[in-house]
Amino acid sequence: MKTAETVKDTRAIIKEWKKQxxxxxxxxxxxxxxxxHESLIxxxxxxxxxxxxxxxxxxxxxxxxxxxxxxxxxxxxDSRICERAGADxxxxxxPEEMYPPxxxxxxxxxxxxxxxxxxxxxxxxxxxxxxxxxxxxIAAPDRAYFGQKDxxxxxxxxxxxxxxxxDLEVVGCPTVREEDGLAKSSRNTYLSPEERQxxxxxxxxxxxxxxxxAGGERDAAAIRGEMLRIIEAEPLAVPxxxxxxxWELLQPVRKLEKPALVAVAVKFGKTRLIxxxxxx
Amino acid sequence: MKTAETVKDTRAIIKEWKKQxxxxxxxxxxxxxxxxHESLIxxxxxxxxxxxxxxxxxxxxxxxxxxxxxxxxxxxxDSRICERAGADxxxxxxPEEMYPPxxxxxxxxxxxxxxxxxxxxxxxxxxxxxxxxxxxxIAAPDRAYFGQKDxxxxxxxxxxxxxxxxDLEVVGCPTVREEDGLAKSSRNTYLSPEERQxxxxxxxxxxxxxxxxAGGERDAAAIRGEMLRIIEAEPLAVPxxxxxxxWELLQPVRKLEKPALVAVAVKFGKTRLIxxxxxx
Numbered sequence: 001m002k003t004a005e006t007v008k009d010t011r012a013i014i015k016e017w018k019k020q021x022x023x024x025x026x027x028x029x030x031x032x033x034x035x036x037h038e039s040l041i042x043x044x045x046x047x048x049x050x051x052x053x054x055x056x057x058x059x060x061x062x063x064x065x066x067x068x069x070x071x072x073x074x075x076x077x078d079s080r081i082c083e084r085a086g087a088d089x090x091x092x093x094x095p096e097e098m099y100p101p102x103x104x105x106x107x108x109x110x111x112x113x114x115x116x117x118x119x120x121x122x123x124x125x126x127x128x129x130x131x132x133x134x135x136x137x138i139a140a141p142d143r144a145y146f147g148q149k150d151x152x153x154x155x156x157x158x159x160x161x162x163x164x165x166x167d168l169e170v171v172g173c174p175t176v177r178e179e180d181g182l183a184k185s186s187r188n189t190y191l192s193p194e195e196r197q198x199x200x201x202x203x204x205x206x207x208x209x210x211x212x213x214a215g216g217e218r219d220a221a222a223i224r225g226e227m228l229r230i231i232e233a234e235p236l237a238v239p240x241x242x243x244x245x246x247w248e249l250l251q252p253v254r255k256l257e258k259p260a261l262v263a264v265a266v267k268f269g270k271t272r273l274i275x276x277x278x279x280x
Numbered sequence: 281m282k283t284a285e286t287v288k289d290t291r292a293i294i295k296e297w298k299k300q301x302x303x304x305x306x307x308x309x310x311x312x313x314x315x316x317h318e319s320l321i322x323x324x325x326x327x328x329x330x331x332x333x334x335x336x337x338x339x340x341x342x343x344x345x346x347x348x349x350x351x352x353x354x355x356x357x358d359s360r361i362c363e364r365a366g367a368d369x370x371x372x373x374x375p376e377e378m379y380p381p382x383x384x385x386x387x388x389x390x391x392x393x394x395x396x397x398x399x400x401x402x403x404x405x406x407x408x409x410x411x412x413x414x415x416x417x418i419a420a421p422d423r424a425y426f427g428q429k430d431x432x433x434x435x436x437x438x439x440x441x442x443x444x445x446x447d448l449e450v451v452g453c454p455t456v457r458e459e460d461g462l463a464k465s466s467r468n469t470y471l472s473p474e475e476r477q478x479x480x481x482x483x484x485x486x487x488x489x490x491x492x493x494a495g496g497e498r499d500a501a502a503i504r505g506e507m508l509r510i511i512e513a514e515p516l517a518v519p520x521x522x523x524x525x526x527w528e529l530l531q532p533v534r535k536l537e538k539p540a541l542v543a544v545a546v547k548f549g550k551t552r553l554i555x556x557x558x559x560x
Contacts, residue, residue, distance in 0.1 A: 007445055102529065105389040105409070105443035112384070129385070130444070137445040163385035164410070165287055165417040249382065 003090045022049035026141035031055040032072040032186040033081045036176040040145040045086030054091040061127030106130045149175040151276045195268040198236040202275040205230045209262045218256045220244040240265035283370045302329035306421035311335040312352040312466040313361045316456040320425040325366030334371040341407025429455040431556045463555045475548040478516040482555040485510045489542045498536045500524040520545035
């Protein structure tokens with residue numbers, strides 16, 4: 001496995017592979033890898049001749065009062081995880097390699113980015129679209145892998161690829177969970193033991209929604225109300241949002257009729273966690 | 281020479297070329313081709329194994345009260361010009377192929393798009409960046425050719441390519457002129473015989489600037505003042521702007537010290553023409 005820090009070196013390696021007719025999978029990450037990332041890397045390694053993992057804490061997708069400075073980083077550990085999961089190349093740029101002085105181009109979209117995390121994190125998806133577009137241009141992958149845990153991000157990237165005619169396949173992969181149901185996330189490391197315990201409330205609320213829908217409930221307000229009660233019963237949990245939107249344009253729905261995304265964001269102290277259930 | 285109307289067909293043809301190791305040049309146009317476009321196609325054909333010309337009047341780069349509906353179109357004639365200039369493929373999509381329902385992603389930038397045509401045509405460069413990015417993804421060119429007549433557009437596209445890491449070379453080509461100096465433009469066909477005569481005033485004003493700078497004049501206000509007097513001496517000419525900006529970030533300059541763009545936009549009735557001189 002190789003590591004490259006510049007766009008130029010990364011491209012040179014990937015072009016050599018392409019010349020040999022090899023297919024390339026890309027797993028964009030912000031590092032501090034967990035089993036969720038590892039499952040993406042393994043899947044890419046299984047489906048492509050070569051797998052590139054990008055490790056870059058993207059400043060452009062963090063808001064002013066968010067956790068850019070404290071976001072956990074451990075390149076040595078990440079590197080070992082990439083290698084054992086079957087990656088062939090890590091692209092690990094410094095911020096100035098991705099955003100040189102006088103950088104001012106961006107990609108963004110309306111509609112899909114308005115609700116859910118978009119309304120709570122203004123500018124977040126502009127940062128995501130811009131950096132992911134850059135990574136697509138740098139790695140020229142045949143397939144790119146994203147976790148369903150970040151469902152809105154997955155949806156936004158699929159839309160960007162379709163609208164802007166990127167020539168690649170976006171592969172969404174199932175959320176990987178701890179034994180007690182908490183979705184794996186690099187931000188889980190922020191939690192105190194008490195908060196970690198309380199954080200299972202996201203999954204509990206989503207399980208409730210899943211069961212209610214399976215039992216025939218179609219009224220979004222009723223499902224959301226019950227989910228909110230479950231979350232608010234946990235003293236350490238401060239709900240950011242509990243939403244049910246259609247799984248195409250992410251617009252709020254009153255009745256569940258077509259595939260829908262049930263999405264929650266909950267704060268525990270300064271730590272904000274998200275999770276979701278997709279009803280298809 | 282082939283013609284394709286869909287993204288899928290265009291890609292299939294270009295991928296076949298790429299498999300054979302052939303290089304690809306792209307000339308994005310809005311059709312109604314003139315000798316300016318023809319010079320771009322000839323240059324691409326000389327520098328690449330295969331040349332793709334896109335012909336698409338891009339609705340997204342027209343403002344509400346602009347000439348989208350009346351913009352001249354003549355595909356048969358365009359097709360003959362492409363063939364004789366050495367094109368191998370015309371990509372000629374319908375608007376719904378480029379902008380299907382629920383299209384809402386865009387690429388845009390700050391700074392470079394604020395002045396000159398950007399301030400007089402809000403949203404114009406968002407439309408340009410978005411469609412050119414799409415064309416780059418569809419044609420995957422090694423080189424893309426743009427005329428220096430649209431100097432701000434050339435500058436914006438170069439910046440987009442650099443910022444977003446598109447893996448291609450942007451080639452700027454000299455403006456092609458009528459015998460009396462008027463820059464070739466599809467919009468020249470809008471002019472009445474009297475307006476056509478009056479339109480030489482753009483080139484006259486730019487020639488004045490060129491001579492003044494060659495003679496040692498470095499004061500932007502003095503040069504602009506004299507240019508405005510030349511334009512306003514022509515009764516049919518209504519100046520939209522006369523600007524001198526640095527040729528890197530297109531910011532207005534007081535003194536000419538480094539490469540600068542002298543740019544003019546003038547209206548003749550409803551027809552708006554642009555031209556420029558680049559001092560390097």
